[in-house]
Amino acid sequence: MRYRALCLALVIVATWPTAAKSLGLSPTQLERLARGEVVLLDVLPPGSSSGPVQGGTALARVQASPEAVWRVLVDYRHHPGLYPRVVDTEVLEGGLEHALVRYVVGVGPFSFGFHVNNYADAARRRIEWRLAPERRNDLFRDSWGYWQIESRGADVVLTYAMAARTVLPAFVTRGAERDGLVETLKAVRERAEQVR
Numbered sequence: 001m002r003y004r005a006l007c008l009a010l011v012i013v014a015t016w017p018t019a020a021k022s023l024g025l026s027p028t029q030l031e032r033l034a035r036g037e038v039v040l041l042d043v044l045p046p047g048s049s050s051g052p053v054q055g056g057t058a059l060a061r062v063q064a065s066p067e068a069v070w071r072v073l074v075d076y077r078h079h080p081g082l083y084p085r086v087v088d089t090e091v092l093e094g095g096l097e098h099a100l101v102r103y104v105v106g107v108g109p110f111s112f113g114f115h116v117n118n119y120a121d122a123a124r125r126r127i128e129w130r131l132a133p134e135r136r137n138d139l140f141r142d143s144w145g146y147w148q149i150e151s152r153g154a155d156v157v158l159t160y161a162m163a164a165r166t167v168l169p170a171f172v173t174r175g176a177e178r179d180g181l182v183e184t185l186k187a188v189r190e191r192a193e194q195v196r
Contacts, residue, residue: 023057023159033061033157038182045161047130047144055145055163058181062156064192066125066149069156072192073127073147074120076101082187084180087111096120100132105139112138125149141165160185 029039043057062069072082076099079089085105092115093100099118104111115135120127130144131137145162160181 023059025059033059036061038185040178040182043161044163045145047163053142053163053165054178055161056178056181057159057161058185059157059159060185060189061152062158062189062192063154064156064189064195065154066151066156068195069149069158069188069192070122070125071195072188073149074099074118076118079103082184082191084183096122100135102135114138114140114143116143139166141167158185158188160188 023041023043025033025039025041032039038058038060041057041059044053044055045057072078076089076091076094079101080086083103085107086103087106088104090102091099092102097120099120100115101118102113102115104113114137115132116129117132118127118129125148127147128144129146131140131142133142143162143164145160148159150157150159162181
């Protein structure tokens with residue numbers, strides 16, 4: 001029985017895309033991905049910021065084509081419902097490779113706006129983004145991350161990594177970014193699997 005589990009783990013490791021391998025997922029984490037679970041890691045995306053930063057990296061298997069997932073990710077106008085508490089978006093500058101998007105987050109009776117530069121590379125199926133520092137950003141001091149889509153047979157492995165530094169003390173937001181990673185990945189997966 002133990003030999004069979006080891007063989008299964010090796011087969012899973014051999015067939016998972018580069019992102020899953022490069023993040024050093026354990027055989028148990030790879031099995032969780034195969035079962036459809038979201039795997040959350042304490043790995044921040046490349047980039048730096050002064051002060052305390054929170055975030056991580058999440059991966060999930062999506063039963064949809066890479067094109068379907070890509071369409072969901074670059075449909076910035078319809079991001080409300082994907083990101084927790086995002087109630088409105090406005091594309092201020094749009095193009096195939098760059099989009100400046102204003103997001104509005106609702107927290108109780110309050111709302112906070114912030115601006116994000118999205119850099120899309122369709123050939124690599126990757127979107128890198130960073131807070132636009134020259135614009136007004138109410139809640140965030142800095143934020144950055146990426147989306148990566150990798151084919152795996154008829155499915156994809158979707159990676160979402162983000163880091164954030166807010167105006168609020170770290171103990172107030174601790175865990176919110178990590179919970180948001182999982183919620184966002186699940187929402188993108190659900191939307192992509194509906195449109196296939």
